[in-house]
Amino acid sequence: MQDSTGALIPDGIIRQSATVFKVSLADLESLGWYGVELKYYDTTSQKDSIVVRHFRMVDFSNLGDIEGEVVSARRGGLPSADTSGGRKIIVVATRADGKRFLTFASADGEFHVGGIPAGTYTLTVYIQRGGNMNYFSGKSYPFMFAEPFGVYKDPIKVRARWTSEGVEIRLF
Numbered sequence: 001m002q003d004s005t006g007a008l009i010p011d012g013i014i015r016q017s018a019t020v021f022k023v024s025l026a027d028l029e030s031l032g033w034y035g036v037e038l039k040y041y042d043t044t045s046q047k048d049s050i051v052v053r054h055f056r057m058v059d060f061s062n063l064g065d066i067e068g069e070v071v072s073a074r075r076g077g078l079p080s081a082d083t084s085g086g087r088k089i090i091v092v093a094t095r096a097d098g099k100r101f102l103t104f105a106s107a108d109g110e111f112h113v114g115g116i117p118a119g120t121y122t123l124t125v126y127i128q129r130g131g132n133m134n135y136f137s138g139k140s141y142p143f144m145f146a147e148p149f150g151v152y153k154d155p156i157k158v159r160a161r162w163t164s165e166g167v168e169i170r171l172f
Contacts, residue, residue, distance in 0.1 A: 004033040012036075025115070030060040063115045064158040066093060068167025070109035070125050070150070088128045091169070093121040093156075102133065118160045123152035125169045148172060 001012030001023070013036060014022045021038065028034065033056050041048040070089055089105035093113045105111040105125070126149040129136045138146035150171040156164050 001034060001036045003029075003035075009034070013038075025057075028057050030057060032057050058117070060115075062118055062160045064118055064160055065115070065163040066113040066121070066123070066156055066158060066167055067163055067165045068111060068123075068169065070105045070111060070169050070171050072109075073150075073170045073172045089171075090126055090128050090133065092124045092126075093158075094124070095119050095121055116158055118158055120155045120157050122155055123167065123169055125150045125171055127171070 001009045003009060009027050011024055012027060012034070014024055016022055023036070033054065035052065035054045038051045039048065040051070070091065089107075089109065089111075091103050091105055091111045091113060093101045093103075093116060095117075096119070101113055101116045101121075103111055103113045111125075124135075126135045126147045129147050135149065136144075136147045138144050148171050150169045152167060152169045156167060158164055
């Protein structure tokens with residue numbers, strides 16, 4: 001990864017798996033232009049490809065955060081969620097235009113949705129089933145339970161450079 005002057009950003013791209021790469025925001029500047037070049041070589045088919053993407057960072061002064069906790073409406077606390085790679089507690093902040101921002105809650109239910117544009121958001125939470133990040137609403141035949149879920153009662157107003165704190169979402 002390099003910036004608009006051609007200077008390399010050494011830790012700009014983090015490889016999470018063979019197909020997933022994460023851009024580290026730590027060394028990027030607000031409103032800066034960046035370029036990423038990914039070279040892929042498949043040893044089984046002897047094919048290679050190069051993907052080049054250019055992007056501009058958002059203005060960091062227009063971003064805000066949401067912090068809170070997922071609590072269970074059931075006795076015994078939160079359903080078991082394996083945060084090491086299996087089932088996860090997923091919190092989704094959705095804007096009115098449908099843009100979604102996802103984060104994972106910790107095993108004790110605390111979450112932080114960070115770096116989202118100012119606006120009004122609806123918060124939902126669910127326990128992930130399998131490796132799919134989408135909510136599973138169950139099946140009637142063969143019968144399968146829906147994933148536990150919850151919706152925050154009011155829309156949350158996110159303001160630039162502020163953190164909306166104390167959000168408590170009930171998981172049913």
